[in-house]
Amino acid sequence: MNPKFFELETKSSDCKARAGLLRINGTEIPTPVFMPVGTQGTVKAIEQRTLIELDARIILGNTYHLYLRPGTDVIEYFNGLHSFINWERPILTDSGGYQIFSLQELRKMDEDGVTFSSHIDGSKHFFSPESVIEIQRKLGSDIMMVLDECTPYPATKDATSKSAELSSRWASRAKNSFINSTSKYHKEQYLFSIGQGGVYSDLRKEYLLKMIDIGFDGYAIGGLSVGEPAELMYEMVDYSTDVLPVNKPRYLMGVGTPENILEAIERGIDMFDCVLPTRNARNGQLFTIKGKINIRNAQYKLRDEPIDDEIGIVTGKSYSLGYLRHLFIAGEILGLQIATQQNIAFYLWLVRTAREKIVSGDYLNWKKHILENFNNTQT
Amino acid sequence: MNPKFFELETKSSDCKARAGLLRINGTEIPTPVFMPVGTQGTVKAIEQRTLIELDARIILGNTYHLYLRPGTDVIEYFNGLHSFINWERPILTDSGGYQIFSLQELRKMDEDGVTFSSHIDGSKHFFSPESVIEIQRKLGSDIMMVLDECTPYPATKDATSKSAELSSRWASRAKNSFINSTSKYHKEQYLFSIGQGGVYSDLRKEYLLKMIDIGFDGYAIGGLSVGEPAELMYEMVDYSTDVLPVNKPRYLMGVGTPENILEAIERGIDMFDCVLPTRNARNGQLFTIKGKINIRNAQYKLRDEPIDDEIGIVTGKSYSLGYLRHLFIAGEILGLQIATQQNIAFYLWLVRTAREKIVSGDYLNWKKHILENFNNTQT
Numbered sequence: 001m002n003p004k005f006f007e008l009e010t011k012s013s014d015c016k017a018r019a020g021l022l023r024i025n026g027t028e029i030p031t032p033v034f035m036p037v038g039t040q041g042t043v044k045a046i047e048q049r050t051l052i053e054l055d056a057r058i059i060l061g062n063t064y065h066l067y068l069r070p071g072t073d074v075i076e077y078f079n080g081l082h083s084f085i086n087w088e089r090p091i092l093t094d095s096g097g098y099q100i101f102s103l104q105e106l107r108k109m110d111e112d113g114v115t116f117s118s119h120i121d122g123s124k125h126f127f128s129p130e131s132v133i134e135i136q137r138k139l140g141s142d143i144m145m146v147l148d149e150c151t152p153y154p155a156t157k158d159a160t161s162k163s164a165e166l167s168s169r170w171a172s173r174a175k176n177s178f179i180n181s182t183s184k185y186h187k188e189q190y191l192f193s194i195g196q197g198g199v200y201s202d203l204r205k206e207y208l209l210k211m212i213d214i215g216f217d218g219y220a221i222g223g224l225s226v227g228e229p230a231e232l233m234y235e236m237v238d239y240s241t242d243v244l245p246v247n248k249p250r251y252l253m254g255v256g257t258p259e260n261i262l263e264a265i266e267r268g269i270d271m272f273d274c275v276l277p278t279r280n281a282r283n284g285q286l287f288t289i290k291g292k293i294n295i296r297n298a299q300y301k302l303r304d305e306p307i308d309d310e311i312g313i314v315t316g317k318s319y320s321l322g323y324l325r326h327l328f329i330a331g332e333i334l335g336l337q338i339a340t341q342q343n344i345a346f347y348l349w350l351v352r353t354a355r356e357k358i359v360s361g362d363y364l365n366w367k368k369h370i371l372e373n374f375n376n377t378q379t
Numbered sequence: 380m381n382p383k384f385f386e387l388e389t390k391s392s393d394c395k396a397r398a399g400l401l402r403i404n405g406t407e408i409p410t411p412v413f414m415p416v417g418t419q420g421t422v423k424a425i426e427q428r429t430l431i432e433l434d435a436r437i438i439l440g441n442t443y444h445l446y447l448r449p450g451t452d453v454i455e456y457f458n459g460l461h462s463f464i465n466w467e468r469p470i471l472t473d474s475g476g477y478q479i480f481s482l483q484e485l486r487k488m489d490e491d492g493v494t495f496s497s498h499i500d501g502s503k504h505f506f507s508p509e510s511v512i513e514i515q516r517k518l519g520s521d522i523m524m525v526l527d528e529c530t531p532y533p534a535t536k537d538a539t540s541k542s543a544e545l546s547s548r549w550a551s552r553a554k555n556s557f558i559n560s561t562s563k564y565h566k567e568q569y570l571f572s573i574g575q576g577g578v579y580s581d582l583r584k585e586y587l588l589k590m591i592d593i594g595f596d597g598y599a600i601g602g603l604s605v606g607e608p609a610e611l612m613y614e615m616v617d618y619s620t621d622v623l624p625v626n627k628p629r630y631l632m633g634v635g636t637p638e639n640i641l642e643a644i645e646r647g648i649d650m651f652d653c654v655l656p657t658r659n660a661r662n663g664q665l666f667t668i669k670g671k672i673n674i675r676n677a678q679y680k681l682r683d684e685p686i687d688d689e690i691g692i693v694t695g696k697s698y699s700l701g702y703l704r705h706l707f708i709a710g711e712i713l714g715l716q717i718a719t720q721q722n723i724a725f726y727l728w729l730v731r732t733a734r735e736k737i738v739s740g741d742y743l744n745w746k747k748h749i750l751e752n753f754n755n756t757q758t
Contacts, residue, residue: 070708078683
C-alpha cells in the first residue's frame with residue numbers, strides 16, 4: 001500500500017488528538033477532516049462549486065443509494081461517480097451496510113450476504129462483501145468501505161460478538177475481493193474496514209485486532225451514535241484508538257454533533273462524516289461560532305447582523321439573520337441553500353481550527369471554550 | 380421626470396421591435412429586458428450572487444406578499460427591500476392587484492380600495508391606491524406599480540369598461556400620492572401605470588390614453604395572459620403599442636413563454652416578467668437553445684452531454700442531462716437549483732439576443748428560426 005497515503009504530523013501533548021495529512025489521488029486532506037454527506041450523488045441543497053468554495057476536500061457517497069438509483073450501470077456509463085456528479089476531489093463511499101440494516105423488515109441475512117428490498121420500489125437485491133467491492137470499483141470512489149453488519153443498541157454481549165465476528169469474516173472476504181480487482185478509472189482506490197463490538201470494550205479490541213491483522217488502508221469505528229449515551233461512545237472511541245495503529249487514519253462513522261466531534265478528536269479520531277449539519281440546516285437549525293440558532297425563532301425577526309461573519313463565507317456575510325428567518329417562515333428554498341452553506345462552513349471551520357489548536361498545543365483549552373459557547377446558547 | 384430614464388436606441392426596420400436603455404439608480408438595463416420574479420424577496424431556488432453572475436439587471440418583488448410577510452414594517456426596519464435581501468440592482472414591485480384579485484372569495488372591492496383576507500392567516504387587510512404607494516415607498520423599489528383591478532377573462536365589454544374605468548381613477552389617485560411623497564432611501568423611484576381593457580381594442584386604447592394623460596414613467600399592459608387565446612393577446616399588444624408614447628418603456632405583465640415574449644417584442648414591448656422559467660424549472664421543464672426538455676423523461680438517463688453549453692453558464696456546462704435527471708428522479712434540491720439557473724439564463728439570453736438581432740436588423744428571421752427549434756422539440 002502507498003506509504004504516503006497518510007502521514008501523522010503532530011500529536012497533542014495533553015491528549016490523544018492528532019494532526020495528519022491524507023494524500024488521495026492528488027488532493028491533500030489535512031486531518032482531522034469532516035466529510036459532507038452526499039448520499040445520492042449530491043450534498044443536499046448545495047452546488048459542487050460552492051463546496052469547493054468552502055474548501056471541502058472530500059465528500060461521501062452511499063453505495064446502497066447509488067446502486068439503487070441511478071444504478072451502478074448508469075454511473076459506470078458516465079465513467080464513475082466523480083465524472084457523473086462533476087466532483088474531482090476525493091469521494092468516500094459508505095458500503096451501504098448501515099442503510100440495509102436500518103431497513104429492518106426489508107432484509108434477510110446469512111453468511112453469504114444480505115438480501116434486501118429496495119426502499120424505492122420494493123425490488124429484491126443481494127449484497128455480499130464481494131459485490132459491494134465490485135460496485136464501489138464501478139463507482140470509482142477513492143475510499144471504499146467494507147460491508148459490515150451494524151450491531152444495534154442495545155444488544156447482548158453474545159449477540160454483539162456474533163455480529164462482530166460475521167463482520168470480520170466479511171471484512172476478510174472484502175479484502176480478498178479488493179486485492180483481486182483493480183480500479184476502472186486509473187485512480188488509486190483505498191479500502192477501510194469497519195470495526196464493530198457495540199459498547200463492549202473487550203469486543204471492540206478483539207475485532208479491531210482482527211481487522212488490523214487483515215490489514216486495511218484505514219480503520220473505521222462503526223456502530224456508535226446509534227442510541228447509546230455519549231459517554232459510552234467516547235469510552236469506546238478511547239479504547240479503540242488505543243488499539244489502532246498510529247500510522248493509519250481512524251474514521252468515526254456518522255458522528256455527530258460539534259461536541260461529539262471535538263471529544264472524538266481529543267481521543268485520537270482523524271475522520272468524520274455526519275448528515276447533522278445538512279439535515280439540521282434544512283430544519284432551520286444553524287451552527288455558528290456564537291452557538292446554535294433555531295432561525296425560525298421570533299427573536300431573529302429584526303436581527304440585521306450577518307448570519308456569521310466570523311467564518312467568512314459569502315452567504316454568511318451577505319445575509320442577515322432576519323432575512324434568513326423570513327426565507328424559512330415563507331418556505332423559500334433559498335433558506336435551505338444559505339443554511340446548508342453556513343452549517344457545512346461551520347463544520348469545516350471546526351475541524352480546521354481543531355487542527356490548528358492541536359499543532360499549536362492548545363487543543364483542550366480551545367475545546368473547552370468552544371463547548372461553553374455551544375452549551376450556553378438557546379436554540 | 381428624469382429625461383434619461385429611458386432612451387430608445389434602435390427601431391427594427393421590418394417590425395415594431397425596439398432596442399432601448401433604462402437607466403435606474405446607476406444600473407443600465409438594455410431593453411428588451413426579462414425580469415426574474417422574486418415574489419417573497421427571493422427568486423426561488425437561486426442565490427442573489429448567481430443572479431448577478433447570470434447578469435440579471437432587475438428583478439421583481441411583490442407588494443402583496445411582502446406586505447403580509449415579513450411585513451412592510453420589517454422591511455422598513457432593514458432600510459428597504461434592497462438592503463433586506465442584499466440586492467443592489469433595481470427592483471420592480473408589482474402592486475399586488477393581480478394577487479388580490481386572484482383571491483376570489485377573499486376580497487371585497489369598492490371605490491376606495493379593496494378589503495381582502497390574507498392567504499396566510501385569514502387576517503383582514505385594506506389596500507387603496509394611496510396605501511399601495513406608501514407601502515412601495517417603504518419597500519424602496521426602483522419601479523413602483525399602481526394598484527389596479529385585473530379584469531378577468533372572459534368579461535363582457537360593459538364589465539371590462541367599468542373595471543378599466545375604476546383602474547384609471549385609481550391610477551390618478553396613485554399618481555397624486557406619488558407626487559406628494561418622497562423616497563425614503565435616497566433613491567429615485569419611478570411609477571408605472573397598468574392599462575386594462577380586456578380583449579376590446581377600443582377600450583385598450585381609451586384607457587391607455589387616460590393613463591398617458593395622467594403621465595407615468597412607463598406603461599404596463601395588464602390583464603393579458605389570463606386565459607385568452609395567444610393571438611388575441613398579440614392583437615391587444617399590437618393595438619396598445621400603437622397608442623403608447625415612443626419615448627417611454629412598455630411592460631407586458633406576467634408574460635410568458637419564449638414564443639409569447641418574441642411575439643410581443645416584435646410588437647414593440649420592452650419589459651417582461653414571468654414565473655414560467657422558475658416555476659417550470661422546479662417541475663423539471665428546462666428551456667435550452669435546442670428547445671424544451673422534460674428532464675424526467677427516460678430518454679435523458681444516459682445522456683452525458685452538458686445541459687446547455689451554448690448559453691455558457693457554469694452549471695449548464697458543468698452537469699450532464701443524465702445527472703440532472705437523476706437529481707430530479709431522486710427528489711434532490713440541487714436539481715431545482717441547476718434547472719432554475721438554466722431557465723433564467725435562457726430567458727436572459729433570449730431577450731439579450733433579441734436585442735442584438737433588432738440592432739443588426741435581423742430580428743424576424745432570427746425569431747422564426749428560434750421558434751422552429753422550440754416547436755420541433757418533444758418535451
